[in-house]
Amino acid sequence: MTDSIAQQQMLYVRDEMSDAEIAEQADLYGPLTDSVRELIELALLTEVDGPEVRAAQEHLESAKQILRTRVNPGPYGVRWGASGQKRAWGNAAAGLRNAIAPPLVFNFDADGRAWTDFHLGSAYEGPAGLTHGGIAALVLDQALGSAAEAGGAPGMTGTLNLRYLRPTPLGALHAEARIDRVEGIKTIVTGQLSGPDGVCVEAEGIFILPRWARGGDSAKVSDPV
Amino acid sequence: MTDSIAQQQMLYVRDEMSDAEIAEQADLYGPLTDSVRELIELALLTEVDGPEVRAAQEHLESAKQILRTRVNPGPYGVRWGASGQKRAWGNAAAGLRNAIAPPLVFNFDADGRAWTDFHLGSAYEGPAGLTHGGIAALVLDQALGSAAEAGGAPGMTGTLNLRYLRPTPLGALHAEARIDRVEGIKTIVTGQLSGPDGVCVEAEGIFILPRWARGGDSAKVSDPV
Structure with a gap:
């Protein structure tokens, strides 16, 4: 180490x-x-x-x-x-x-869905008048990671694939994510970022449990390995 | 419209x-x-x-x-x-x-590479002590978009695929991107985000020229269509 x-x-x-x-x-x-x-x-x-x-x-x-x-x-x-x-x-x-x-505050459903309603002001701009594509990625990375963690499989981002379907406006937005499946140390999570006109960005990510966190509970992460 | x-x-x-x-x-x-x-x-x-x-x-x-x-x-x-x-x-x-x-300030090489050296402080944290995976995505989206624009093919993010190879530290970082190829209205760009120990995140993105910007120069984007 x-x-x-x-x-x-x-x-x-x-x-x-x-x-x-x-x-x-x-x-x-x-x-x-x-x-x-x-x-x-x-x-x-x-x-x-x-x-x-x-x-x-x-x-x-x-x-x-x-x-x-x-x-x-x-x-x-x-x-x-x-x-x-x-x-x-x-x-x-x-x-x-x-x-x-912004800050994002997540809610969790019993069926494993993490979701958040939030507002992005002018400081999150990319293309004129629109949410920055990288801010959409930041929101989705956090949403997918939160869903993985809430599902008992916290991890670091391994891959994140984003599809931008339509421009993301600024203003009132909604993001949600859920675990698709768990394969060993990999948790595959999907999610969307939506505006008033529907889904703007789709995401799929693989979250990987860090080596030092395997086989422990969350209280153990402060222990030296 | x-x-x-x-x-x-x-x-x-x-x-x-x-x-x-x-x-x-x-x-x-x-x-x-x-x-x-x-x-x-x-x-x-x-x-x-x-x-x-x-x-x-x-x-x-x-x-x-x-x-x-x-x-x-x-x-x-x-x-x-x-x-x-x-x-x-x-x-x-x-x-x-x-x-x-941060803000990112890009340099451009004659061969079409866009690159930036920058510093991320505590406000860009995700996992404890590390750069947030979504901030890495924000940096790379901007780097890839800048390379596309510098290469004469500005566009909005269509897809962005990220592979996280190792944790991204906070502190002094380097990002770079270049156009891989242009296919009609699509510009395919690749890039990396690196720390002192090497490449942390790889990215490939497709940037798409918005419909209203096709067939015009940058001065025309302020014209109503």
Whole structure:
């Protein structure tokens, strides 16, 4: 095992936080992150002139100075609390504390379907006025991975094949995924991303259980191998 | 043609800005966006307590109030200046004014290769300590699309097939792509995303020229069809 793999495994942590402490942290840092989400859109779309931009930037500098006084060197990693509640709060698609993430919040049906309704604003643009093809891929990778994990077969993406059937608008969207079949360490998952006019992108992915996670349960991923 | 397609085409605009005006805008809004990029990471990793978080948020609110006084309703769209210089500044992977974007800046070789060296921080995490599989897809979709466009065959993503060979670390990365072949309106492009230990993700994509853009040059995309 190389040092970098050892380092990466250290970021799967059971930190024994209680559910109440986790809720308190979500209430504190969630709104801060939402505030930064609005700033992403304003920095993209504002048309104010130099003096106003500089005045706004002074406020941003002041905010950064405060936030920087005590800071985790990063990355955030994946953490589990005392009750087993998982926090992937740094996740680029679903992280509560990651302003890049819309964030996606998944629902799970008894029959193994993972689905999410969400909204993409101007910051997810690719072709003019449309969702970026790579953002569609980000959403679907997360949806397929969540379905695999919910089905008891968590894994890293092995392959991801995407078919773009029609342009994906910005705005209100829906994504869903389900496990098609499990073949040993491989879980084959399919899904779709849909807009108001129907399915925009279809995806099929193979998710593979990492070697170090085989034969253990989720609590064991923080153990050195 | 539906209204939504008409609306979307309105976002491809020749606005006749001079190169000097474009440089001035980049100098004004680029650093603002960089500032928001740092905030994304700080909102994710800060460990300061309630009073500090609230003090920081007050500064963010003040900044937003200033930026909001004159704002484009969005999305940003794709704009061309008087000299033909293109600004896809809202692009989620490469947009100068989009804090979600690293942003990717591409170089082009005479032999048709598009390549970029870039850095992904903690905000692009998926598996603990690693680049999100969907962010790898976002980077590769942009790289393949850029190679197609540079080769004179711009298009929307039709299919994108990704093979994940090894985990993609965070940090310094390299992506490149080139046109494999052109078949009528389809351009087949291949590419890779690499880290310090070699190729992490391979991609093949088919990019398709939209119907309304066929038989025209890039200046014509702002014309109603």
